[in-house]
Amino acid sequence: xxxxxxxxxxxxxxxxxxxxxxxxxxxxxxxxxxxxxxxxxxxxxxxxxxxxxxxxxxxxxxxxxxxxxxxxxxxxxxxxxxxxxxxxxxxxxxxxxxxxxxxxxxxxxxxxxxxxxxxxxxxxxxxxxxxxxxxxxxxxxxxxxxxxxxxxxxxxxxxxxxxxxxxxxxxxxxxxxxxxxxxxxxxxxxxxxxxxxxxxxxxxxxxxxxxxxxxxxxxxxxxxxxxxxxxxxxxxxxxxxxxxxxxxxxxxxxxxxxxxxxxxxxxxxxxxxxxxxxxxxxxxxxxxxxxxxxxxxxxxxxxxxxxxxxxxxxxxxxxxxxxxxxxxxxxxxxxxxxxxxxxxxxxxxxxxxxxxxxxxxxxxxxxxxxxxxxxxxxxxxxxxxxxxxxxxxxxxxxxxxxxxxxxxxxxxxxxxxxxxxxxxxxxxxxxxxxxxxxxxxxxxxxxxxxxxxxxxxxxxxxxxxxxxxxxxxxxxxxxxxxxxxxxxxxxxxxxxxxxxxxxxxxxxxxxxxxxxxxxxxxxxxxxxxxxxxxxxxxxxxxxxxxxxxxxxxxxxxxxxxxxxxxxxxxxxxxxxxxxxxxxxxxxxxxxxxxxxxxxxxxxxxxxxxxxxxxxxxxxxxxxxxxxxxxxxxxxxxxxxxxxxxxxxxxxxxxxxxxxxxxxxxxxxxxxxxxxxxxxxxxxxxxxxxxxxxxxxxxxxxxxxxxxxxxxxxxxxxxxxxxxxxxxxxxxxxxxxxxxxxxxxxxxxxxxxxxxxxxxxxxxx
Numbered sequence: 001x002x003x004x005x006x007x008x009x010x011x012x013x014x015x016x017x018x019x020x021x022x023x024x025x026x027x028x029x030x031x032x033x034x035x036x037x038x039x040x041x042x043x044x045x046x047x048x049x050x051x052x053x054x055x056x057x058x059x060x061x062x063x064x065x066x067x068x069x070x071x072x073x074x075x076x077x078x079x080x081x082x083x084x085x086x087x088x089x090x091x092x093x094x095x096x097x098x099x100x101x102x103x104x105x106x107x108x109x110x111x112x113x114x115x116x117x118x119x120x121x122x123x124x125x126x127x128x129x130x131x132x133x134x135x136x137x138x139x140x141x142x143x144x145x146x147x148x149x150x151x152x153x154x155x156x157x158x159x160x161x162x163x164x165x166x167x168x169x170x171x172x173x174x175x176x177x178x179x180x181x182x183x184x185x186x187x188x189x190x191x192x193x194x195x196x197x198x199x200x201x202x203x204x205x206x207x208x209x210x211x212x213x214x215x216x217x218x219x220x221x222x223x224x225x226x227x228x229x230x231x232x233x234x235x236x237x238x239x240x241x242x243x244x245x246x247x248x249x250x251x252x253x254x255x256x257x258x259x260x261x262x263x264x265x266x267x268x269x270x271x272x273x274x275x276x277x278x279x280x281x282x283x284x285x286x287x288x289x290x291x292x293x294x295x296x297x298x299x300x301x302x303x304x305x306x307x308x309x310x311x312x313x314x315x316x317x318x319x320x321x322x323x324x325x326x327x328x329x330x331x332x333x334x335x336x337x338x339x340x341x342x343x344x345x346x347x348x349x350x351x352x353x354x355x356x357x358x359x360x361x362x363x364x365x366x367x368x369x370x371x372x373x374x375x376x377x378x379x380x381x382x383x384x385x386x387x388x389x390x391x392x393x394x395x396x397x398x399x400x401x402x403x404x405x406x407x408x409x410x411x412x413x414x415x416x417x418x419x420x421x422x423x424x425x426x427x428x429x430x431x432x433x434x435x436x437x438x439x440x441x442x443x444x445x446x447x448x449x450x451x452x453x454x455x456x457x458x459x460x461x462x463x464x465x466x467x468x469x470x471x472x473x474x475x476x477x478x479x480x481x482x483x484x485x486x487x488x489x490x491x492x493x494x495x496x497x498x499x500x501x502x503x504x505x506x507x508x509x510x511x512x513x514x515x516x517x518x519x520x521x522x523x524x525x526x527x528x529x530x531x532x533x534x535x536x537x538x539x540x541x542x543x544x545x546x547x548x549x550x551x552x553x554x555x556x557x558x559x560x561x562x563x564x565x566x567x568x569x570x571x572x573x574x575x576x577x578x579x580x581x582x583x584x585x586x587x588x589x590x591x592x593x594x595x596x597x598x599x600x601x602x603x604x605x606x607x608x609x610x611x612x613x614x615x616x617x618x619x620x621x622x623x624x625x626x627x628x629x630x631x632x633x634x635x636x637x638x639x640x641x642x643x644x645x646x647x648x649x650x651x652x653x654x655x656x657x658x659x660x661x662x663x664x665x666x667x668x669x670x671x672x673x674x675x676x677x678x679x680x681x682x683x684x685x686x687x688x689x690x691x692x693x694x695x696x697x698x699x700x701x702x703x704x705x706x707x708x709x710x711x712x713x714x715x716x717x718x719x720x721x722x723x724x725x726x727x728x729x730x731x732x733x734x735x736x737x738x739x740x741x742x743x744x745x746x747x748x749x750x751x752x753x754x755x756x757x758x759x760x761x762x763x764x
Contacts, residue, residue: 038415041471047422048469052112054429054438055462058453059109059117061437062101068128070100074437075451082135093138094145094455096202099129104145104455106153107490108463113476115166122157126173131181134203136213139188139196140223144289144487145455147185147230150178151237152489159477175237182234182243190632192660194249195224195271207632207656214632218268218277224250225290226486228297228306233491242635251297254290255309263316264332265290272657280339282321282329284347289486291317292353299356300483302496314357324362325369326386342391345380348400349486352407360411360529367404368533371420374401377444378427393443396452397432399460403488406464414529421468428461460488591652591685592670612639616646623647631686632656636670640680650683660689 066072069079082095094100102121109118154174161167187205188196198219201211231247257274258265267286268278283291294310320335321327327347328338348370354363373388374380380401383391402424409417431447432438438457439449482490613634627648629639643651670686
């Protein structure tokens with residue numbers, strides 16, 4: 001039995017100890033007997049200097065030809081500005097007119113010991129970058145590149161400031177920018193499920209008519225599940241819990257929606273009801289960093305829940321997806337069936353993740369397979385078959401293979417991986433270098449270039465390559481005090497300030513909280529890694545036969561959905577009854593409750609303007625009545641605070657999504673925004689859209705009179721929803737008798753025997 005690291009006493013720096021045990025000490029020490037001789041220090045130093053020169057060429061070209069644009073176009077020697085260049089579709093969603101490449105590169109400057117350049121780049125960022133641009137961006141890309149870049153740079157700036165020599169002028173300005181950006185991303189989480197919208201407008205949010213977004217219904221698993229590191233770090237550094245709470249809720253939904261039979265997740269999910277849109281499951285594009293963030297969230301935050309979930313998924317991956325050395329997508333509901341015979345290049349990160357878990361053998365196998373592909377095609381094509389043939393020929397200078405190479409060298413000390421790293425450096429210089437930087441490869445078969453140098457090339461590639469060829473004493477800070485995000489930004493493991501106590505002494509359970517010492521497992525086999533690699537070194541194919549997947553009913557899914565139970569507590573629905581004519585109590589709507597405020601048992605009324613995310617304009621008219629409010633643009637609790645301050649005695653929130661109903665979308669409880677909700681004392685409920693839309697009516701107060709069929713008519717509360725928005729119709733009223741009004745005078749009309757508000761406007 002190998003040596004283990006068990007859970008640590010509460011308050012101890014256990015995570016940092018685990019990282020050092022896994023990555024610092026070198027789990028295996030195989031300098032002898034490896035393929036070729038160990039690389040001499042002089043040769044490593046020469047390659048490291050070469051990497052620095054390459055970085056200078058790439059970063060210098062961006063600053064000279066592109067800044068302050070988001071990215072460099074290395075063939076045109078100019079910046080890529082969104083809207084001025086031909087639209088590239090989803091790729092352009094990472095561009096937000098916020099100097100993307102500069103922010104993504106900030107902490108790389110510190111790793112490469114370019115401290116003067118770092119200080120200058122931070123000043124430029126604070127001086128030039130604005131985050132309130134009217135532009136629609138990817139929530140996922142903006143989070144990992146920009147928010148992660150700001151947090152990583154703040155971490156480095158704070159570290160340098162504490163040493164007392166540099167950045168003494170710094171006063172957490174980057175953290176303030178990160179908080180601003182986090183707040184601009186938060187509206188994306190305003191969905192029924194808690195899964196974020198895939199896009200957000202930096203200025204207008206998601207549901208504002210000016211936002212040009214909010215119509216999407218789907219997102220990828222990785223897009224929803226790759227928020228926890230950045231959002232949790234932002235919460236713990238800023239003291240505002242709302243960010244971590246939203247990111248965690250999204251992870252909770254993905255966990256809840258996993259296929260219970262296989263413990264796998266799909267690739268694309270509906271953000272409103274949690275149904276899977278694409279059910280293929282793998283470790284590459286669309287899912288990759290979801291698994292990565294479960295493991296790393298445990299390392300960064302010390303919460304065992306994340307490790308338990310990762311281990312559950314990992315067992316499923318190794319059972320169904322891993323076909324050594326291949327990693328092939330399967331149906332999540334029928335995982336014995338492979339859905340395709342090719343792999344995408346993003347799975348190259350997975351061997352590095354396996355190293356973090358301590359599972360070296362499959363990591364070595366898959367990495368060696370990937371290395372053979374690069375030998376054949378110079379770079380990893382975006383997709384390749386099981387016989388290493390090109391499926392998609394592009395190579396946008398992705399860093400995942402270099403990342404796994406770094407982790408394997410750190411874990412094994414095997415100089416073989418230095419040679420792999422050397423080959424990456426040589427191929428980049430030989431086949432991607434151009435006069436104005438480095439250009440993506442349009443097709444690995446022809447070597448043609450593409451006018452593109454993504455920001456992740458500077459953020460990740462040079463960071464991993466430099467660290468690969470650096471000794472610990474050559475770095476000016478302890479790299480093992482930090483965890484890498486998926487964009488290779490550095491977050492301090494000290495954010496985990498305490499560990500939960502051990503639950504019992506069950507050693508079988510404790511094993512999943514430990515990293516096996518492979519040096520103990522293989523004490524007398526110095527050629528362990530070489531033996532594994534040799535099995536795959538000369539592969540041209542693996543002789544696997546793939547059968548056509550026939551279309552048809554998802555039998556497993558149907559059975560699972562019939563028997564599936566929810567882990568969330570059941571939400572007790574409330575009822576909203578319309579008692580004014582013409583409904584006369586016959587219309588009863590199902591409503592969802594709130595976790596804050598009082599019970600709602602009174603009459604209904606409304607306010608102005610459409611969104612309660614700003615000052616309430618008709619507070620005087622609203623006072624003493626129940627507000628009707630449209631969902632969207634800001635959090636429920638923020639709306640409730642404003643409407644309560646305006647004098648409302650309750651709120652009925654109405655879903656902005658056309659056609660939503662309690663039969664198709666699970667009822668949910670409205671939750672707070674991370675701040676205090678104890679002061680919210682008014683009652684609140686939530687109504688779905690579809691029941692209101694079917695009535696084909698509008699918010700208005702009708703004058704006293706008769707309907708066409710002769711039925712007696714009083715002031716009525718009516719609704720109409722057009723394109724997901726409530727349309728208003730304001731009228732003046734004249735007083736009739738003691739309590740009822742007709743159009744003309746500005747008085748309060750009657751409402752089924754009670755005084756009602758004369759002005760109506762729904763709220764987001």
